[in-house]
Amino acid sequence: xxxxxxxxxxxxxxxxxxxxxxxxxxxxxxxxxxxxxxxxxxxxxxxxxxxxxxxxxxxxxxxxxxxxxxxxxxxxxxxxxxxxxxxxxxxxxxxxxxxxxxxxxxxxxxxxxxxxxxxxxxxxxxxxxxxxxxxxxxxxxxxxxxxxxxxxxxxxxxxxxxxxxxxxxxxxxxxxxxxxxxxxxxxxxxxxxxxxxxxxxxxxxxxxxxxxxxxxxxxxxxxxxxxxxxxxxxxxxxxxxxxxxxxxxxxxxxxxxxxxxxxxxxxxx
Ligand SMILES: Nc1ncnc2c1ncn2[C@@H]1O[C@H](COP(=O)(O)OP(=O)(O)OP(=O)(O)O)[C@@H](O)[C@H]1O
Ligand SMILES: Cc1ncc(COP(=O)(O)O)c(N)n1
Numbered sequence: 001x002x003x004x005x006x007x008x009x010x011x012x013x014x015x016x017x018x019x020x021x022x023x024x025x026x027x028x029x030x031x032x033x034x035x036x037x038x039x040x041x042x043x044x045x046x047x048x049x050x051x052x053x054x055x056x057x058x059x060x061x062x063x064x065x066x067x068x069x070x071x072x073x074x075x076x077x078x079x080x081x082x083x084x085x086x087x088x089x090x091x092x093x094x095x096x097x098x099x100x101x102x103x104x105x106x107x108x109x110x111x112x113x114x115x116x117x118x119x120x121x122x123x124x125x126x127x128x129x130x131x132x133x134x135x136x137x138x139x140x141x142x143x144x145x146x147x148x149x150x151x152x153x154x155x156x157x158x159x160x161x162x163x164x165x166x167x168x169x170x171x172x173x174x175x176x177x178x179x180x181x182x183x184x185x186x187x188x189x190x191x192x193x194x195x196x197x198x199x200x201x202x203x204x205x206x207x208x209x210x211x212x213x214x215x216x217x218x219x220x221x222x223x224x225x226x227x228x229x230x231x232x233x234x235x236x237x238x239x240x241x242x243x244x245x246x247x248x249x250x251x252x253x254x255x256x257x258x259x260x261x262x263x264x265x266x267x268x269x
Contacts, residue, residue, distance in 0.1 A: 006034070006035070006036045007034075007035045007036070007077050007078075007224075007228050007229075008035065008036045008037075008038060008074055008075060008076050008227060009030050009035045009036070009037055009038070009077065009078045009080070009220075009223045009224050009226075009227040010037075010038050010039065010040065010067075010070060010071070010078075010079040010080070010102075011023055011026035011027065011030070011037065011038075011039050011040070011080050011081075011082065011220060012039075012040045012042060012063070012067065012079065012080070012081045012082070012093055013026055013039070013041070013042060013080070013082030013083050013084075013110075013216070014041070014042050014043040014044070014055075014082060014083035014084075014085065014110075014119070015041055015043070015044045015045060016045055016047050016213075017044075017045060017046055017047050017048070018047045018048045018049060018212070018254070018259070019259065020049070020212040020213040020251075020258070021047075021082075021113070021114075021212055021213035021215075021216045021259070022045070022082060022083060022213075022216060023039050023082075025213040025216040025217050025220060025260075025262065026080065026082065026216060026217075026219075026220040026223075027039065028262040028263065029216075029217050029220035029221050029224060029242075029262055030220060030223075030224050032224075032242070032262055033221065033225065033242075035224040035227050035228065036074075038070040038074055038076065039066070039070075040063055040066035040067045040070070041058055041066065042057070042058060042063055042082075042083060042084050042085055042093075043055055043056060043057045043083060043089075044056045045083075045119075047113070048254055048256070049115075049212060049254030049255065049256035049257050049258055050115060050254065050255060050256035050257075051115050051117065051256070052113055052115065052117035052119070057085050057086060057089065058089075060088045060089060060092045063089055063092055063093065063096075064092050064095075064096055067093070067096040067100070068096070068100075071096075071100045071102070072100075076102065076227075077103075077104065077226070077227035077228075077229075078103070078104035078105070078106070078223045078224070078226035079097075079102050079104065079105050079106070079223060080107070080108060080219045080220055080222070080223040081093060081105070081106070081107050081108060081132065082108050082216055083119050083120070084110070084120065084124070084128070084132075085119065085120060085124070086121045086124050087121065087123055087124045087127045090124055090127040090128055090131055090132060091127060091131060094127075094131035094132050094135065097132075097135050098135070103137070104137050104223070104227065105135055105136055105137050105138075106136065106138050106139075106140065106219045106223045106226070107128075107132050107133060107135070107138070107139045107172070108139075108140045108216065108219035109128050109132075109133070109139060109140070109145045109149070110145075110216075111125070111144065111145050111148060112144055112145075114211060114212050114213075114257050115212075115256060115257060125148060125149070129149055129170055133149075133167070133170045133171055133172050134170065134171030135171075136171075136172040136174075137172075137173050137174065137226065137232060138172065138173065138174045138175070138176060138222060138232055138235075138236065139172040139174075139175050139176070140175075140176045140178060140218065140219050140222070141163075141167060141176075141178065142178045142181050142215055143160075143178070143179065143181035143182055144181055146160070146167065146177045147163070149163075149166075149167055149170070150162075150163050150166045150167060152166070154177075154182075155182075155183075156186075157186060157189065157191070157200070160177045160179065160182075160189075160191040161177075161191050161193070161198060163177050163191075164176075164177045164191045164192070164193040164198070165193055165198070168193050168194075168195060173194065173195075173232070174192065174193065174194035174195075174233075175191075175192070175193050175194075176191070176201075176236055177190060177191045177193075178190045178215060178218070179191075180211065180215065185205055187205055188202060188203050188204060188205040188206070189201065189202045190202075190236075190240065192233065192236060194232065194233070197233070199233070201236065201237060201240055203241060203243075203244040204244060206244060206247040206248050206250075208247060208248075208250050209257060209258070210250035210252055210258030210260070211247065211250070211257060211260065212257045212258060212259045212260070213259045213260050214243055214246075214247065217242070217243050217246055217260055217262065218239050218240065218242075218243045221238070221239030222236055222239040224239075225238050225239055243260065246260035246261050246262055247260050248261075249261030249264045249265065251264065
């Protein structure tokens with residue numbers, strides 16, 4: 001029997017019981033890209049389209065064991081981090097990335113949910129900045145996260161550009177400052193900086209309130225594209241197109257902020 005060769009991507013993130021963000025969004029996104037998804041769960045949220053009712057962290061040892069189990073046996077072409085919740089988990093994840101020399105790493109510095117809940121402890125921001133961002137192939141802060149990382153106020157495209165350049169100095173190979181949390185037309189514009197190229201990436205603006213999971217979906221799609229072998233900027237451009245399509249097919253479920261439609265309708269790649 002011949003072995004099927006399939007690209008593999010790892011997500012290290014939290015569970016969203018509502019199925020719109022976190023591990024659930026990541027695995028759907030990997031599957032859409034025909035990449036086999038493997039996962040290490042960091043925490044379990046009781047969450048819906050309205051709120052995050054509760055968060056339970058997994059023991060650090062459980063996070064370490066999951067990463068070790070999948071990486072040592074299955075192997076991985078690209079990885080992403082999402083909700084890491086606390087300093088201890090960030091330290092353990094950073095260490096595992098080093099031990100297993102994980103390449104093609106997308107760091108999504110998840111801090112607050114679309115419904116306003118805090119998803120990262122206050123004392124964990126420094127650990128994220130010092131331990132994880134320097135290991136990132138691409139780091140993908142949204143407006144709020146970029147503000148917290150840089151201590152800048154970000155209201156304009158130029159301020160997004162300045163933030164991207166400052167975050168680049170923290171050691172990531174490339175930075176994508178996302179515009180979803182900006183006002184008006186800036187919502188569909190992201191800024192890319194890799195030390196040389198400062199690019200403005202723009203897609204059509206989708207008018208929908210159902211934007212839950214856009215950031216998780218984007219970083220997972222970037223990781224999937226890296227696992228397939230695309231270069232970083234092409235991986236980001238194609239991932240952004242995928243998120244735009246998923247937003248156009250977002251799901252009006254629940255009574256709050258619904259999720260993007262990862263598969264609806266089933267789209268051709
Ligand atoms: N209304 C929109 N129309 C088109 N693109 C959008 C819209 N809102 C967000 N995006 C795009 O979605 C991607 C994710 O950006 P966003 O700033 O929403 O991330 P985020 O805040 O981390 O998401 P999350 O909701 O998962 O926390 C970016 O490429 C952004 O440009
Ligand atoms: C487990 C988990 N991970 C990430 C997010 C951020 O996504 P959003 O900002 O769309 O709520 C979330 N709400 N839950």
